[in-house]
Amino acid sequence: MGSPIHTTVDRRIATGSPRVKVRRLRGGTWPYAFIFPMIVCLGLVFAYPLITVVRNSVYTSSMGETTFSGLENYRSLLQDPVFMTSLFNSLKLLVVVPVVTVVAVLIALMLYEGTKGWRAYRITVFVPYIIPATAIGISFSYLLQENGIVNIALRRISLGFLAQDWIGNSNIVLFSVGGLLVWTQLGFGVIVFTASLLSLPKELSEAAAIDGATRWQTNRLVVLPQIRGTVEFFLVLQAIQVIAWTFPYVYILTHGGPGNASSVMDLYVWRYAFQYSSPGLSSAAAVVLLLLAGVLIAIYTRLRMKQGER
């Protein structure tokens, strides 16, 4: 039983009278007005910087004046050996991603299988992830110097032949940066994978065990397929991290050196933006960085879609 007003409105809607059309339009518009402030805020936070970076990448700026230069900044980037070194270094550091993932999965599996004191292990492994990057960079720079703590320890235990200038040797420095990234990111991986493993139903593993599957077979054929989505998510997240978030570690540990041996994309972007006052070149490099991250996100989305189809 509807009220008289509702009945009238329902009738008007049914008849499609002009007043109802106006009200329907108004009723459909004002919710948008409410979300308008949030759209504007999101636009300011995400869209505006993005558009500005893309716009700046086709302008040359000097002495406070900007001039449209088309793709000139991109051409300069391709001709700049420092940019190419930084780009390749960022890509080389992607090797860190599978290493972190595999080691994190193995540790998570060990903890999942009920290792005594697993919670304490999990916290221990997670600690490097929450230490500020600056503190890590400074500590490791003292550890890894030619006469740093690592080499002193190696020499004291008669393994001096292994001592290297970990951050001063152009051939080794990128491995040192990669090792540092593995160390810091491992804890996050262990937390993510342990959480995922703990949410799995036990029945499947138990059934496999009853059927005579070994621990290796159970993990490989029963457990790991169930956390595949988490592994894929972690892989993409780490790849983006390595491509676009290594700046604090590299900046503090090596300053990108020696020479440009450990320079990475985000360090290059920062240098051109703030040290050399070239927002055009810096923005062009940032766009390349963004495209690389975009490719990774697209790969992830495609994987998720395929998984959904399956």
Place this chain on the structure above:
Amino acid sequence: MHDVWRSKRRLAIASAAAVLALILSACSGPSGQNPQASGDPYTGSLTYWFWGESDVPGSTNWMQAAVSRYEALHPGIHIQVVPQATQTLQGAFQTAAQAKSGPDIAMQWATLPVLTPAWRGQITPLTGLIPESELSQWPNTQENTYDGKVWAMPLYLLGVPFVWNKDLFAKAGLDSTHGPQTWDELLADCAKLKAAGITPIMAGDKDGAFGSWFQSVVGTQTLDSVQELQAVYAGKADFSDPKYSGYLTRLAELRDKGYLSSDIASVESTEAWQSFAQGKGAMTWATDGNVAAWVKQGLGPKLGVQKTPQIATGKLAQYYDATQSISAFITSWSSQKAQAAAFLTWLHTSENMTNWYTTTGAFPADKRFDPSAITDPVMTQLYKLDTLPNQLWAENYAPPQVDDQGLRTVAQALLAGSTSASDATSQIAGIIKAWQTQQPDDFKTYSKWAAG
């Protein structure tokens, strides 16, 4: 019902208008000039981005104490000192300049690091804000002069002496009272020191400074004038000419013969100086401020100081390597230029300059400073060097981008053994050309400035 809808609509419109107002106010820039801009020079609030600790240990504390004294003298003024890090000194200022906000007074190294922001309109000339009678008391103002105006104020003189450890020289059988006078003597001394198991030259290059310093103390000795040095950046000379790039071969020679400290690529300059002070190396290039700190620690009798050994016969080989180093300037966006100028002028009072010397041991950059205050023989020797008539710090004349990417970074790769002297030469030449292309206006202004 209609009223409810209307009130919702009003609310929605009001919130949208509030967001728009917020955006417009954010985009409208600084909210006008401070009413104190042209008023009482002793009333207001200043932000001072200070740097000096690497050159002169203890300088930050001195500045904070000086500010306290100034605030006590003029209770209407408040000055916030914000110490700056070496690595981010130029970057942080450029970020502030792009936003046109931040410090009222900031500091950059003399000449190009000061003049480049001047060319970009980011700083205000001191000429006009500070009386000529005061400016004339500051030495080496030509380093920060452009268009007939002085753009920055020196605080202290920074000489870069060649220093040796007398005890280690004696241990290696060398004459501890005399440092090497020529390149050959330097190499011979290095050989003897190395044979005695002593690190000949202690240096740190993780910050890239050693490469550019080597260019300043050794590389310019082949040139006859400052104009000849400027010509290579102004596009009128080629860096590949051995007259400009020959120092890289000498740097590689020191590397190849194992005369440089083994950890040179992984430690900063300051860490290497600490090692030198601990007697871990026989020779180094340091700053007056660091030598002063060592003298204060009682190491004076162990130290020998002199000009860099003569490597070549160019007229610049007779110059000493002293500079105003870091220089203070007033930002173009500061609304309290009169207050900032008054404070900078006050810093140069005779009382403050003497206090600077007695506190830090570094020489103040002021002709009114009475050298009779210097009693230590090592410091007396350094002051004599710093006040020789001809002074030049070549790094100051390199555009900051060329200095950072080329003179520092490429030489760093050379010292790490990942590039040869000839490759380093062509890389630096390429970086100079890249700067000329990427910063056409800076290049144009540089060329105009170099032409006098």
